[in-house]
Amino acid sequence: QITLKESGPTLVKPTQTLTLTCTFSGFSLSTSGVGVGWIRQPPGKALEWLVLIYWDDDKRYSPSLKSRLTITKDTSKNQVVLTMTNMDPVDTATYYCAHRSWNLDAFDIWGQGTMVTVSS
Amino acid sequence: EIVLTQSPGTLSLSPGERATLSCRASQSVSSSYLVWYQQKPGQAPRLLIYGASSRATGIPDRFRGSGSGTDFTLTISRLEPEDFAVYYCQQCGSSPWTFGQGTKVEIK
Numbered sequence: 001q002i003t004l005k006e007s008g009p010t011l012v013k014p015t016q017t018l019t020l021t022c023t024f025s026g027f028s029l030s031t032s033g034v035g036v037g038w039i040r041q042p043p044g045k046a047l048e049w050l051v052l053i054y055w056d057d058d059k060r061y062s063p064s065l066k067s068r069l070t071i072t073k074d075t076s077k078n079q080v081v082l083t084m085t086n087m088d089p090v091d092t093a094t095y096y097c098a099h100r101s102w103n104l105d106a107f108d109i110w111g112q113g114t115m116v117t118v119s120s
Numbered sequence: 121e122i123v124l125t126q127s128p129g130t131l132s133l134s135p136g137e138r139a140t141l142s143c144r145a146s147q148s149v150s151s152s153y154l155v156w157y158q159q160k161p162g163q164a165p166r167l168l169i170y171g172a173s174s175r176a177t178g179i180p181d182r183f184r185g186s187g188s189g190t191d192f193t194l195t196i197s198r199l200e201p202e203d204f205a206v207y208y209c210q211q212c213g214s215s216p217w218t219f220g221q222g223t224k225v226e227i228k
Contacts, residue, residue, distance in 0.1 A: 037217070047157075047165065047208055047219040060215040063121065096164055105212035106155040108176065110164035 002026035004111035022080040022097030033102030036080045040093040124220035132228040139196040143209035153213030160205045
């Protein structure tokens with residue numbers, strides 16, 4: 001059974017850097033084709049794709065946020081870490097991590113999400 | 121970047137009725153890479169349809185995806201009470217993997 005769980009601060013101040021961790025089980029991020037992505041959703045708004053990291057360390061970033069995002073993986077710990085710099089109140093959202101199966105171009109399993117508020 | 125436009129924004133229907141949701145892409149999307157999700161309040165999205173028309177594990181057959189090129193459709197043949205939710209399409213063929221803005225299916 002595949003599970004993912006996001007963790008990190010619930011409140012950050014403007015200009016600070018946000019660090020979120022996705023801890024997963026039930027799959028290995030060293031398996032060919034597998035990926036983990038991050039998606040966010042501001043309150044009452046649509047989903048926004050942020051970034052995807054693949055088993056081979058290939059990384060794909062949203063062009064509009066690329067300068068602020070960094071994604072890394074720790075295969076031994078079954079974790080993926082997302083950092084977002086220069087946080088702003090408009091970045092207030094629920095942040096999800098999700099699993100991309102080796103044979104499926106989609107996010108088939110999602111974490112529960114973690115709400116991050118940006119406020120001074 | 122491929123922009124996905126979903127319509128209508130809100131669909132007001134009664135249980136038992138048929139729902140037809142549209143997702144239009146700004147450029148052609150391979151059918152292999154068009155996905156639909158369902159999201160209920162306070163929950164993470166759930167994968168419904170991948171490859172434009174293949175149902176994910178455990179998804180009932182009243183959900184049907186179709187389409188090609190730039191026009192895709194999600195049809196719910198007979199709405200059950202648990203189907204009232206927001207539905208998103210996503211294209212996974214080219215980075216960034218963009219989402220549509222969602223269609224809310226609400227009880228009339």
